[in-house]
Structure formats: structure tokens, C-alpha cells
Amino acid sequence: MSFLDPLIRTARRRSPWLFHANAGSCNGCDIELVACLTPRYDAEQLGIRLEASPRHADVMVVSGPVTRTTCEALQTVYAQMPNPKVVVALGSCPASCNVFAGSPTIVGPLDRVLPVDVFVPGCPPRPDAIIAGIAEAVAILAGDKPRPEYATRPAVAEAVGTGGHQ
């Protein structure tokens, strides 16, 4: 298996497939994510593909401040993705709840619910920032960079372990 490792790592670097989950986003970040696939930014050059099914995906991109109704769905979808996988928090909402902070209908920020690997701040972030964030997530996926400390907190791992069912 070991002589295949360089090939597998290269393959992981070159073909990140995204699953986009909307956790109560205002649609601003979602539009910017789709803009990454347009002729101007053309993320397909990097092998990035937006997949419709979480079963196919390597990178979970979450936008929105995580409302109460989407919290459990997020954990289910995360559990449905095969390992190895990474999570990218898209925009300011999953990072800090943004203007929705303090609302009784908000469970977020996202790192209370899922182990977030990369934060891409902005309201909304620019497409080049999103692509840079995905590239960083891919480096974590391929093992070029260690998983950040905040993604390996035991509380988050526990929440994910009990949340989703496959």
C-alpha cells in the first residue's frame, strides 16, 4: 500500500469534489460559490466539481449561521460522507453567526456542530478567497498540512459521533 501513497495523495490534491450545504444562509455566499465555477474563475481547472450527493464528496462547504432546523441535517450529511473528508466554513455566518448572533433560533457558530478545518471569512467572501480556502482544505485532505487544532476538539467529535446516522 505504501508505494501507492504518493499517487493517492496526488489524486486527493487534484480532484476535490464539493458538497454544498446551506445552513440558513442568505444565499449571498451560495451565489459566490457558484461564481467559482463560471468562466471567470473556472475552478474545474483545479479538478473542483460541485457534487449533488454527499456520498460523492470530499469537501463539505457550509454556508449560513446554522439554524436549529438545519443542525441535525448538517450532522447527518457529514456522517454520510465517506472518509477522508474536510469541512470548509463559507462566509462570516458559520464563523461567528454574523448579524444573527444571539438569536434564539441559531445554534451556531458551525464549530459547535461540526469539526471545521478551514474558515473563509467575508460577507460574502470573494470567489478567489473561496478557491484559496478550498485549496487549503485540499492540502489538509491530502495530508500536506496537519488538521488545525480547533477541528480536533473532543466536544465536536462527540457531537458528530452522536448526531448523524448513516
Next chain:
Amino acid sequence: MTTLREFFQLLVFPGLLYAVPAAFLMVWLQRKINARLQGRIGPPFYQPFFDVVKLFAKQPIQRPPLQGFLMTAFPLIAVASTLGAISLLPVFPASGGFSGDLVLLVALIELGPLCAVLAGFTSRSLWGGLGATREAVLTLAYNLPFLTALFALAAAGFSLSGMATTASVPVRVLALAALLLTLPAKLHLNPFSIASAEQEIYAGSTTEFDGPRLALWELAHGLEWVALAGLIAVLAFPVARVAWPLHAIAFVVISFAVVVLLSIVAASTARLKLAQTARWFWLWGFGLALSALVVAFVQI
């Protein structure tokens, strides 16, 4: 000698050693042409290869034993049968073959879509079932012109090498046009992509497939490209008396030309609804194939 040639056909030239790289290249060519026509640059040529390697290296989700077994078996059968169909193609002029190998070829080509239908229902996903239902209806729609056109070409007997050489020019043109019409449906391309309908019903029958199982489907899909483009190439290049290297080169060139043609059509059309697709095939596809059949039998 014939055994040696059969092994060569299965493992080297139209078979494994040619088919797998050609499958990756054809999938890439389709994505690249699609991107160029949309004003994008598109993926690099090694993209489908790395996609498949990455998927093979993922850990599959734990499933109940029987479901896990079936969900691995169906894509494996699809890959194996499509490879078998490719190795049956009479690329070399006197490549043996046997009476009735056309029937085997059609059976092997049809095993892939059948496995996709069964796999969609086996995955017990709503979207998988929906994709499988559409695939099944589509199979009924496109196989009527597909089989009729093959019958028209096979008026002299159900042998592939005979078909590739004996059919007259008008029959060949009409039947090839009918066969070409069915290819976008068989390969899930626009305008007949209703069965997979990405983003609309998630990923159709492969929605629940992950990691290595999905990699097998990607491989099977690439091999279907090679098999169907190769079938057109074999039937479109009828000269049997030329030297075999020329014949092999013509096979590869026409295969890739078919891929370019289908990709351009796919990039410039929109998806038709299921009923529209079925009506289209039963009316125009079947009309074209039937006229080929009539011409073939009137001439005899």
C-alpha cells in the same frame, strides 16, 4: 493461434490496455469540450484518472452485508461486460469472430444500463429509485431504434465482421445515423440526460454510491464511451482489404471523432423531459432505423 489472438483482443488492443486509457481520455475530452464551449479552460487531461484513483482510495460507508455485496457487484458486472463488448469489436479485418457475435455484443452492451437500474433500486434511496425508473423507461425508448438499425445492418447474418463489410452504402448511412441518435441517451448526455439529470435528482441511480463503488461506475461509464464510439467506428469504416495498422488507426480516429461530435451536441442542447425523449426516439429514431431496414430488405 486464434486463442492467442482472442487474448490479444481482450487484454491489449481493443481490450484492457487500450480501453482504460481511452476511457479516461474520452471522458476528459467531453468535459474539456464542454468547458471550451462555455468559455472556460476546463480540466487537465489527467483529471478522470485522478478522480478514479481518489475514489478508489476512499473508505466506503459500512452497509448491511447483502446490500454492500450487491452495490459492489453491479458496477463490477457493468465494467466487466463493457470490457467484453469492447474486445468483441472486429477491429482487425480477419479477426475471426463467430456467427452470432452481434447478439453477444448487444447483450454485453445492455448489461451496463441494466446493472445501473438494479443498482439504483438496491441503494434504497429515493433519488436512486427515481434515476433507475427513468433509466428503465429510457432503455425501452432508445433500444427500439438501436436494435432496428442493427437488424438493418445485419441483413446478411448476425456476425459483426460480416456487418462491417457487407451492408450497402445507403443502408449504412441511414443505420449509422439512427445509431448515432441513440448514443447520447446511452451515455447520459444532453439532450437525453434525463436519467442521470445531475443536480435535479441528485446523481440518479448512483446517488448512494461512494468511494470504490462510485469509482467502478465512473470506469464503467468511460468504457461505455469506448464501446459505443468503437461500434460506430467499426461500422463506419467498411474497407476490409486495407492493412491492419491502417484499420486500427482509423478505428481510434473515428472513435474520438464520435466523442467530439457527441460532446458538441451535448454542450449546445438542453435536457428534454422523459416523455419528450421517449416520443422523440419512437418517432424520429425509429423512423430512421425503419427506413434503413426497408432499404436493406428491398435491395436483397
